[in-house]
Amino acid sequence: MPFLPGESRLFGGVFGDEALAALFSDEHQVACMLEVESALAQVQADLGLLPAEAARAIAAAAAHFTPDWAALAQATARDGVPVAGLLAQLRQAVEPSFAPYLHWGATTQDILDTALVLQLRAALELLEGKLRHTLRPLADLAAQHRHTLMAGRTHSQQALPITFGFKVAGWMAPLLRDLERLQQIKARLLVVQLGGAVGTLAALGSDGLRVQEGLARALGLGVPLFPWHTARDNLAELAGWLALLSGSLAKMAQDVILLAQSEVGELRESAEPERGGSSTLPQKSNPVLSEVIIASARANAALLSSMHHALIAEHERATHGWQLEWLTLPSMLAHTAAALNQARYLSEHLVVNTEQMRSNVLASRGLMLAEALNFALAEHMGRTQAKALIREAVEAARSEGRHLLEVVRERVSFPIRWEALKEENYLGSSQLFIDRVLQQAEEVLHG
Structure with missing residues (x-):
């Protein structure tokens, strides 16, 4: 059993996603944090709160900055978060007279949360693309088999006749709703975080809201109603969506497993003779794609409660919910990407045995x-x-x-x-x- 299946050389092709992993790499997270710091300085310069030369110096340093990873890891272990250590190194790269303007009026969580939102924006674009690519072949299947007669089953018993196109349409309907939900979630999720130490932006005086709004515009994000340092419903809502989407895919996968049983024989995951092979049983073609989808969905269902626990935060800045999000949300994104990857392949390669479907109807x-x-x-x-x-x-x-x-x-x-x-x-x-x-x-x- 690997320590992290998605990063395993053996299991990475099953549970991993290289593009998503890159978005949540240390390098990309630091790049997003630097982007936030540079944008913050530029907005403040545009508003006359700090010299324009300072903003340019900070941007230039950030653009060419490569951290000392060992020192940054040591600082993160000391502080529990990477921001202070990163800023200490970045200030060494900025002209000394301008270095004090770096991180002006912000707090650690402002930078980490806004960087996370930038990561999530890219991640959701990736997941949305995968979902759309899964829906297209499903739509083709529904149209192609709209008249393909088969047994409709309730409580796993044959009940009334349906068509396979009807069943596929039933798989598609919640996935289409998941796409709709995603558009609604984005407006609440993709917002800037800038509140300062306790959310009041006191260090910026009367310019706090102007800086917050300017930073949001600079990064292409929305403006929140209120700083969300300890109001994490937006992230919990995202986690709920990830669990919903992977669960919707798993409903399809569960149907495929049941219809691919030897006694039923109505579906096969693909026509590849080697896929799902057994080490000892030559006749076997195990539904491995569907198994991974269901495992990913069940893992997300279990992890969702952790994101709900992270909602319980004290006062204006909390002590532990943040860390719980770090332990949970990237894994949920990875599980969802894995489920989508398997579902896309399944939807493109599913083998439909129309003769067996009709034979099972006649056998009733x-x-x-x-x-x-x-x-x-x-x-x-x-x-x-x-x-x-x-x-x-x-x-x-x-x-x-x-x-x-x-x-x-x-x-x-x-x-x-x-x-x-x-x-x-x-x-x-x-x-x-x-x-x-x-x-x-x-x-x-x-x-």
């Missing part, structure tokens, strides 16, 4: 028409009587190995259109639901 010998028969008979007899008759007929059909329609026809003489009682004719509004989902997908993905 009309039992999935029990509801249709019940309603047809209810037009000629009481509903209670009709249900009792159908229940008896079902038992007879099962015990005698006969088709349900055949058994029912022996018991009644009502003028019923028996030839119309077929599974493909009892699909309700399936096609309309598929149309709704595909229309929304078209608007979201191509509109």
Whole structure:
């Protein structure tokens, strides 16, 4: 078992994502912190709060700055956060007369939180792209198989006929809502953090709000209603979204696993003969893609509670919630990226056995028409009587190995259109639901 699966040479291709890992590397975090410090100095210079030469000197030093990583790690271990150590090194790179203007009026959490928001903005753009790339082949599957008959199952039992396109549309609907949720979350999440020591920006006097608003504009971020040093609902909301998205993907993966069972045989994750192979059983093709998706979703579900615990913060600056976020949120992002990577591959390579789907429907010998028969008979007899008759007929059909329609026809003489009682004719509004989902997908993905 690796210490961190996503960074393992063995398991990185399963649980990792190189692009996302780069966004949360030490190098990128420091780069984001330097970007915030440079932007802060420039905004303050534009407002006449510090010399323009100081802002230029700070920007020039930050642009060419490479930290002494060993010293920075030592300072971080001493302070618990990297900001003070980073500033100490950066001040050595700035002309001495301008160095005091660095970090003017800000506090450690302002820099770390705003840098985190810059990282999250890039991370969400990455995840959104992966989600869109997953939805496109799913939309193709839903359209291609909108008339492919299969069994609809409730409580894992065959219930009523559906089409595979209907099932895929059901996978897509929550993913489309997740895209919609993401746009709503961004407005609350992608905001600057600048409040100073206790959130009042007292060190900036009457210019505090102007500096905050200017910094937000410079970084392309929103302005929060109130400094959020100890109000972490925006990050908890993001964590909830990550858990929702990975859970939505896992619903699809769970269906795939069940439909890929040997006894069912309606789906395979891909046509690759070597994928999901067993070390000892040559006939096996294990649903490894779906397994990773579900594991990632369950891990996120467990981690979500940690982000909710991090909401409990004391006074104006807290003691431990921050650290809990550091331990949790990057992992949740990694799990979500892993789930999306596997889901995209799955949606592009899923093998649909249409013949087996129809064969499984036929093997039910009309039992999935029990509801249709019940309603047809209810037009000629009481509903209670009709249900009792159908229940008896079902038992007879099962015990005698006969088709349900055949058994029912022996018991009644009502003028019923028996030839119309077929599974493909009892699909309700399936096609309309598929149309709704595909229309929304078209608007979201191509509109």
